[in-house]
Amino acid sequence: MSIQSAAVHLAEHLREKEYVEVYGHHDADGIAAASIMVHALIREDVQVRLRILPRISPGDISSGNATVLCDFGSGIPDLPDEVMVIDHHIPTFEGAFHVNPRLEGIDGEQELSASGAAYIVAQHLGDNRDLAGLALLGMIGDRQSIKGQNQDIVNEGMANNFITPGNGIPLFGRDLKEQLYTALNPMLHGIAGEEGTVESLISSYTIRNETDIGNLLSDVILKISPYHNADSMLSLWGDTWHLERGAVKDAHSLAGIVEGCGKSGKGILGAALCLRSPVYLDDAWETARAYRLRIIEATRQAHPLPDNPLIYEIADADAVSGVADAVSFDGLLNHPVAVMAPRGDSYSVSARSPQGAGKDLAAILSDLAGTCGGTGGGHYSRGGAKIPRDKIDCFTSGFLEVCA
Incomplete structure (x- = not known):
């Protein structure tokens, strides 16, 4: 089955529904993907409820309602079969309604994000070409390349004057x-x-x-x-990219706003911008600005563990992902790193592997977290885990052994 066939299959199933619950991961890609689906479903007169969450489990899903998961769900094998998943993470879910580039031999790491996959589904629900700019937010947020399927989406957006390319400083x-x-x-x-x-x-x-x-x-x-x-x-x-239909016209800024709102626990605020409501725009800008300054300060304070150069510990569990990006992808390291912080009775962990390090973090985090009584997964070069507090030494020593 091609990704187009999978998208058609899912779109036809969705068109039969009167009400759908849409869940999106709390980063730019997940919020953009979920927003694309909300736009497309509302245009087909389907009632929608949107939720933005940092993670998903079978217990979070309302029983009896049609449910679409965006940018998470692929890595959860025990989801109910009737759940619909639009994702680009390494898949273990085997439900009948699953749109994921990796299932079709497409590089989900660099060539198609969850929002890109959602855009393909949306095109089979109706004429939703004006949503190409939202798919671009996911590419930017997940540091993907504009090539392959991503390039096709951007080209379509440019051809229809919804995206205008330029040159400049591509920063929020x-x-x-x-x-x-x-x-x-x-x-x-x-x-x-x-x-x-x-x-x-x-x-x-x-x-x-x-x-x-x-x-x-x-x-x-x-x-x-x-x-x-x-x-x-x-x-x-x-x-740089100008978004004709964006609540904020600059794509890098809008991606940064949506990411910052999502990571600050205000994902619906970011989604409101993706749904083209400017009502809370000032609040969204300030939320994202505060989040970014919080990550910058946390990165300044981050230092490797005394006996483990691959793992940094910080105090702010909500900053682990941003700090992991900063210390790994932008620096001079040539080996994987993980950033961890305590959260209740567990540790939140985010790991990154720079280009050329040759380590599959999705497999490493899944296996190691399972061994240590937690959960983990993600992409080849980036992933996350949740580890019980009393097992964190198991994780840190195992990560050093596998990744050194």
Whole structure:
């Protein structure tokens, strides 16, 4: 079965429903995917209830209602068979309604996100080409490449004037100061979170209200070069995307807002923007800004465990994913790392494997977490786990042994 066939199968099943509960993972990809499905279903006169959650389990699902899971669910083998899943994580779910690029030989790591898969389903529910910009949010949020199926979606969005490409600084922010001050992808070492430094930098290259962006970025690259890899530095200038139908027109900013709201426990606020409501836009901007500054501060405080250079411990469990991105993908490390923080009677863990490290984190986290009494999984280069507090030494020693 091709991904188009799987999408048709799911779309036909959804069209028969009067009411559907849509659940989305709490990051940019999950919220965008769920929002795409809400748009498409409402246009077909299907009543919808939307929920955004950090994780999903069979017990979270309301029995008796048609349910679609977006950006999670593939890795849960014991979901009820009637649940519908749109995801791009490594699949173990075997239900009849499962749209996942990995099932069709498509690279779910780089070439199709959950929001991209949701967009394909939406096209078989009706004419939803205007939702291509939402699929782009998932690509940006999950650091995917614009190639393969992703490229097809972006091309369709451009052909229909819903997405306009450009060049510039592809960072979250309402102005240059905010872009540098809250920079997370990459996190600019010694600049992000340093308001005085950012103001001084901009002032040094501004004459009569005109800022010399080229020389300013050259200076930024010189300042961060001891701490960042080449890809990280080169990413400070590149492709930008204007979203004709977006509540925020800049795709990188909207992806950052949606991600920040979701990770701050305000996923419905991010979804409201994806559903094109500008009512709470100011609140959403400030929520995302605060989240990014929180990640920057947590990253500053992060240091490897004394006896384990692969694992960092921080205090803020809601920051583990963002810190893992910052210390792994943007730095000079050539080995996997994990960031962990206590949450109640367990530890939240987020792990990353830089390009070329050659470690399958989805398999490692699934196997190791299972051995240590927890749960884990994800993608080849990024994943997460939940480990009981009294078993965390089992996890840390096992991660060092497998990934060193």
